[in-house]
Amino acid sequence: MTCDEARQLLHAYIDDELDIATALQMDKHLPGCPRCRRELNAAQAARRAVAQPALYYPAATALRDRMQQAIRSEAEKMQAAPMARIPRPWWKNPMAFSGLAAGLLLVISSALLYLSPAAPSGQVDELVASHVRSLEADHLLDVASTDQHTVKPWFDGKLEFAPPVIDLAPAGFPLIGGRLDYLEQRKVAALIYRRNKHVINLFIWPGDASPQTQVKQGYNLIRFECKGMICWAVSDLNTAELQQFADLFAAQKSPSTRF
Amino acid sequence: MPPRASGLRDRLSLHAATSKFESAVLEHLDAAHNLTRWLMRNDHDAQDVVQDSCMKALRAFDSFRGGDFRAWFLTIVRNNCFTLLRRNKMSPGDAADQSLDVGAEIAADTEVYDPQAIALRAADVELVRRAIDALPDGLRETLVLREMEGLSYKEIGKIAGVPIGTVMSRLARGRTRLQATLAEMDQPAPRRSAQEGER
Numbered sequence: 001m002t003c004d005e006a007r008q009l010l011h012a013y014i015d016d017e018l019d020i021a022t023a024l025q026m027d028k029h030l031p032g033c034p035r036c037r038r039e040l041n042a043a044q045a046a047r048r049a050v051a052q053p054a055l056y057y058p059a060a061t062a063l064r065d066r067m068q069q070a071i072r073s074e075a076e077k078m079q080a081a082p083m084a085r086i087p088r089p090w091w092k093n094p095m096a097f098s099g100l101a102a103g104l105l106l107v108i109s110s111a112l113l114y115l116s117p118a119a120p121s122g123q124v125d126e127l128v129a130s131h132v133r134s135l136e137a138d139h140l141l142d143v144a145s146t147d148q149h150t151v152k153p154w155f156d157g158k159l160e161f162a163p164p165v166i167d168l169a170p171a172g173f174p175l176i177g178g179r180l181d182y183l184e185q186r187k188v189a190a191l192i193y194r195r196n197k198h199v200i201n202l203f204i205w206p207g208d209a210s211p212q213t214q215v216k217q218g219y220n221l222i223r224f225e226c227k228g229m230i231c232w233a234v235s236d237l238n239t240a241e242l243q244q245f246a247d248l249f250a251a252q253k254s255p256s257t258r259f
Numbered sequence: 260m261p262p263r264a265s266g267l268r269d270r271l272s273l274h275a276a277t278s279k280f281e282s283a284v285l286e287h288l289d290a291a292h293n294l295t296r297w298l299m300r301n302d303h304d305a306q307d308v309v310q311d312s313c314m315k316a317l318r319a320f321d322s323f324r325g326g327d328f329r330a331w332f333l334t335i336v337r338n339n340c341f342t343l344l345r346r347n348k349m350s351p352g353d354a355a356d357q358s359l360d361v362g363a364e365i366a367a368d369t370e371v372y373d374p375q376a377i378a379l380r381a382a383d384v385e386l387v388r389r390a391i392d393a394l395p396d397g398l399r400e401t402l403v404l405r406e407m408e409g410l411s412y413k414e415i416g417k418i419a420g421v422p423i424g425t426v427m428s429r430l431a432r433g434r435t436r437l438q439a440t441l442a443e444m445d446q447p448a449p450r451r452s453a454q455e456g457e458r
Binding site: 010011012015017035038039041042043044045046047048049050051052054055056057058059063064066067068070071072074075078079129130133134181182185 | 277281384387421422
């Protein structure tokens with residue numbers, strides 16, 4: 001492990017958020033590196049400075065009492081007019097249901113309007129930032145498997161959609177694993193592939209979009225559609241090979257040279 | 260265990276739900292107040308926001324499907340704080356501003372600060388308080404949830420609505436900024452009182 005790598009992971013190490021293998025590498029690196037040790041000590045000192053009990057603001061007794069009373073009296077009001085304050089579950093309420101459906105429709109259509117012409121730059125920034133972070137710490141890979149039949153079911157119950165997953169190892173793009181990620185406050189699937197030494201993050205969520213290619217901070221981004229999903233491939237891989245990857249994935253067919 | 264929404268129509272279960280809610284809220288009221296007070300940076304707003312959050316949480320309680328009540332409650336509290344912060348425009352370093360995180364590398368700062376100087380100055384609580392108050396909202400929030408509440412990256416990410424990687428980089432930057440402030444104070448901590456007019 002190099003100093004630069006160690007410094008990137010220092011805080012996750014302090015917080016016990018690294019996977020065991022990486023933590024062990026840190027354990028090995030630190031004794032021989034005074035600079036990293038000093039930085040670790042400084043970070044620990046900052047941490048202790050914030051954690052001191054004198055800085056904590058507990059709720060005052062008066063506030064505590066007031067909250068207790070407020071909760072009780074509000075609950076009484078809700079009890080007095082249960083229909084008004086506590087709506088029936090929405091699936092039992094036809095009015096709410098139609099409203100909800102209309103609302104959903106509005107959200108979906110405006111989301112489509114928003115997304116289809118060109119990706120907003122904020123989204124592209126987030127994609128790149130997410131890609132960069134995934135490279136910083138291996139534990140950001142939630143499920144490590146080269147088997148599409150392991151990765152695909154892993155997303156079940158974690159997402160409201162089932163992302164297409166396919167191993168493209170025969171074409172030189174082996175599947176490494178999957179991860180749950182967040183983009184613009186929503187959960188998306190991230191599939192991780194490798195091309196030689198390059199990592200490809202493929203972000204997937206439902207929607208449709210026209211194909212698009214972008215370069216940001218030296219990373220190539222390609223947007224394409226696959227099975228009703230928006231897919232964004234992000235990598236430092238060259239555009240031609242990344243496009244090849246996108247085409248293969250979009251076709252959802254692994255070359256038949258599988259042995 | 261929260262009640263299923265369908266049971267709430269029944270008076271008895273409403274009563275039971277209320278007392279469950281009440282004890283859960285009171286259990287986490289310190290955490291709610293601490294977070295709010297650090298975000299709002301004054302007592303008056305903090306009390307209002309806490310009260311408002313409790314009422315919102317009560318009305319939304321039938322949408323709570325079990326699991327981590329503290330995270331659910333703190334999410335409401337935190338969102339309330341940020342709504343108000345944005346409305347008051349009292350915070351130039353708005354944490355909802357995603358540019359705070361975009362492309363931010365951990366430890367871009369190459370300086371290594373003196374751990375002993377930091378530890379020495381940390382003894383001055385007011386000094387540390389001002390240093391934390393000076394951080395952008397998003398960094399302050401992350402530090403409070405991590406160092407004071409001891410929440411995991413995953414829990415913090417859930418509450419603040421950001422990926423774990425963002426939590427990690429915010430913590431790194433928050434701590435680094437604090438180190439810089441504490442280590443680079445010109446005068447030793449006990450002699451500081453002249454510069455600040457407070458008692």
